[in-house]
Amino acid sequence: MLLITCPWCGARPELEFSYAGEAHIARPADPAAVSDADWTAYLHMRTNPKGPHRERWRHTHGCARFFNALRDTASDTILATYKAGDAPP
Amino acid sequence: MQRFSALSLLRHALGGHTGWQPQWRAPAPKQAYDALIIGGGGHGLATAYYLAKQHGLRNIAVLERGWIGGGNTGRNTTVIRSNYLFAESAALYDHAVRLWESLSQELNYNTMFSQRGVMMLAHNQHDVQVFKRHVHANRAAGVDNEWLTPQQAQAFCPPLAIGSELRYPVLGAALQRRGGVARHDTVAWGYARAADALGVDILQNCEVTAIDRDATGAVTGVQTTRGAIRAPKIGVVAAGHTSVVMAMAGVRLPLESYPLQALVSEPVKPVLPCVVMSNTIHAYVSQSDKGELVIGAGTDAYTSYTQRGALHIATHTLDAICELFPRFRRLRMLRNWGGIVDVTPDRSPILGRTPVPGLYVNCGWGTGGFKATPGSGHLFAWTMARDAPHPINAPFALDRFRDGATIDEAAAAAVAH
Numbered sequence: 001m002l003l004i005t006c007p008w009c010g011a012r013p014e015l016e017f018s019y020a021g022e023a024h025i026a027r028p029a030d031p032a033a034v035s036d037a038d039w040t041a042y043l044h045m046r047t048n049p050k051g052p053h054r055e056r057w058r059h060t061h062g063c064a065r066f067f068n069a070l071r072d073t074a075s076d077t078i079l080a081t082y083k084a085g086d087a088p089p
Numbered sequence: 090m091q092r093f094s095a096l097s098l099l100r101h102a103l104g105g106h107t108g109w110q111p112q113w114r115a116p117a118p119k120q121a122y123d124a125l126i127i128g129g130g131g132h133g134l135a136t137a138y139y140l141a142k143q144h145g146l147r148n149i150a151v152l153e154r155g156w157i158g159g160g161n162t163g164r165n166t167t168v169i170r171s172n173y174l175f176a177e178s179a180a181l182y183d184h185a186v187r188l189w190e191s192l193s194q195e196l197n198y199n200t201m202f203s204q205r206g207v208m209m210l211a212h213n214q215h216d217v218q219v220f221k222r223h224v225h226a227n228r229a230a231g232v233d234n235e236w237l238t239p240q241q242a243q244a245f246c247p248p249l250a251i252g253s254e255l256r257y258p259v260l261g262a263a264l265q266r267r268g269g270v271a272r273h274d275t276v277a278w279g280y281a282r283a284a285d286a287l288g289v290d291i292l293q294n295c296e297v298t299a300i301d302r303d304a305t306g307a308v309t310g311v312q313t314t315r316g317a318i319r320a321p322k323i324g325v326v327a328a329g330h331t332s333v334v335m336a337m338a339g340v341r342l343p344l345e346s347y348p349l350q351a352l353v354s355e356p357v358k359p360v361l362p363c364v365v366m367s368n369t370i371h372a373y374v375s376q377s378d379k380g381e382l383v384i385g386a387g388t389d390a391y392t393s394y395t396q397r398g399a400l401h402i403a404t405h406t407l408d409a410i411c412e413l414f415p416r417f418r419r420l421r422m423l424r425n426w427g428g429i430v431d432v433t434p435d436r437s438p439i440l441g442r443t444p445v446p447g448l449y450v451n452c453g454w455g456t457g458g459f460k461a462t463p464g465s466g467h468l469f470a471w472t473m474a475r476d477a478p479h480p481i482n483a484p485f486a487l488d489r490f491r492d493g494a495t496i497d498e499a500a501a502a503a504v505a506h
Contacts, residue, residue, distance in 0.1 A: 001399045001400065001401055002391075002399070014390070014399065015401065017390075018390070019390040019391040019392075021345070022345075036491050037491065040490050040491040041341065043434075043490070044343035044434050044490045045341040045342065045343055046332070046341070046342075046343065046344065046345055047332070047336075047341070048332035048333075048342075048344050048345050048346055048392065048431075049332070049333070049336075050330070050333050050394045053392065055391070055392070071391075073346075073392055073393050073394050073395075074394050074395065075395065076393055076395050
């Protein structure tokens, strides 16, 4: 089980958290203006890297806030966590 | 190729079993092939076999990063069934079940395919309604599936508890009698041996590090840890690592890779005559011919390539198994492990062409790829050989995410496979 450091609450066990997928995927400001390919990329295409991955977590059973983490998917080491809206490390 | 038969076994037994030859060669890579398969698991080896057998492409190679069958082919729980809800899925998986039924004869290799029945338990009214809908949809599509009362379910599987005191009582079950299990390693070995006999080069410890393309964007070959290899057609069958390989060609896919765990108990005498699955309490179990209970757990919550998983996922599954089968509470677990499964947004596979000319992809089988191995290889070989999909895999094209034509088995086939 991972030990995850919530930027607001500190280190807590993984069971308190929900995973929410790849981070920094911005919804197109004007969906009607984007091409089918770009909309498909926004909805479905994911980097899915083997290595450092910027991803969203939610402290569901704590402060309930979303935040971001940088985690190495090859080792599950959490390299950093940071608040939503902050620049990624 | 030395054919296996009762007579050959007897002859070699009399000779002290010293006359057996390796079942496939260990060739050096050639500089060029007519086609390459990246990934030497069951799906990749089956693809190579059918390319050579049915489409006459014999100057081909399978590139495997480690050893054949060492990924998800050797890590799954070997459940085979085709009782999927949608007609497209039922056709895809039943195509595979039909091939399973004659696979041992086809390959001259005992895959130990055992159609002992797959029983899916319903624990609440929603389950009952969903499974009855499955039964009707399957029967309309020509796939066997039938509804059992709790008493019939217990008669089919005596160790199952159906008492009303259970936290999740059994209200009935859907049974596919043609479903069952097979011996996973023999599927990789059998396809490898049969493909090798047709001239296919199986290159192990040969990791692809780059995919080469020409000025038009078409693939021209690959760079590997055993040198450069040219080929005009490349099929990627890399399961959990598909995103990593396809990124070498600049292609992004709708995939996320998760660890999926399984575990086995100490071996015991025959106690469980069929495969039992419960989507609601998230457990599935069968007994191998060796006597071990083979138990499948769920995926972890987050993407990972670690081939392990968190202990709380496995213990959650064991809690469910022990409630369904009280007599299993005293069994000790021997081993647990994880495989990396590539999951699509609609939980259906992607099998077809890609935006890159000459590059094909067979991925997204998620938590349930083993059962599809023969059908997947058969259809992917067709697709690569003709540069066009077979009618069965046409709905499973990558374009379906753009067109909104997803085959949403995520809600329909439920979580367990």
